[in-house]
């Protein structure tokens with residue numbers, strides 16, 4: 001009796017095949033939709049961008065990236081868009097970042113305006129503080145000091161005027 005009940009609950013082979021087909025079909029449709037919504041190039045490069053080599057620069061590590069921008073095209077010659085681009089700010093030479101193209105919220109700051117920092121990265125030596133700085137400074141609204149200031153451990157005696 002139990003056997004009969006058990007077998008009566010197992011769907012016939014054709015039903016199982018249909019369910020498997022539906023399952024595979026839905027997975028395939030999901031894959032297609034995902035591919036249509038998020039094409040591989042949409043994150044790294046826009047369709048009209050004439051500088052494919054710049055945005056596909058190899059990730060060499062933060063220090064080298066800051067010292068030597070991988071793109072030969074001048075920053076001013078690149079097409080601008082309204083959207084704040086993470087990759088563009090990443091490739092921007094540090095000097096240009098400060099002087100030529102201030103981000104909108106920082107635009108009312110004149111060059112040479114001395115301010116104390118809004119945020120400080122604190123860390124031990126070899127604790128990865130440089131990496132944290134490089135990640136945060138990718139944001140277009142962040143303006144970071146060029147080098148580590150070491151105010152509290154080395155330059156505290158110079159006072160706040162030096163720190164600004």
Ligand SMILES: Nc1ncnc2c1ncn2[C@@H]1O[C@H](COP(=O)(O)OS(=O)(=O)O)[C@@H](OP(=O)(O)O)[C@H]1O
Nearest residue numbers: 061062123124125126127128129130131132133148
């Ligand atoms: N996410 C992550 N995971 C693991 N390790 C990481 C990470 N980010 C940075 N690092 C390593 O941190 C080392 C650099 O740390 P600092 O930037 O604090 O260096 S420094 O003290 O300011 O010179 C440096 O180690 P070394 O390569 O041994 O010098 C980095 O490789």
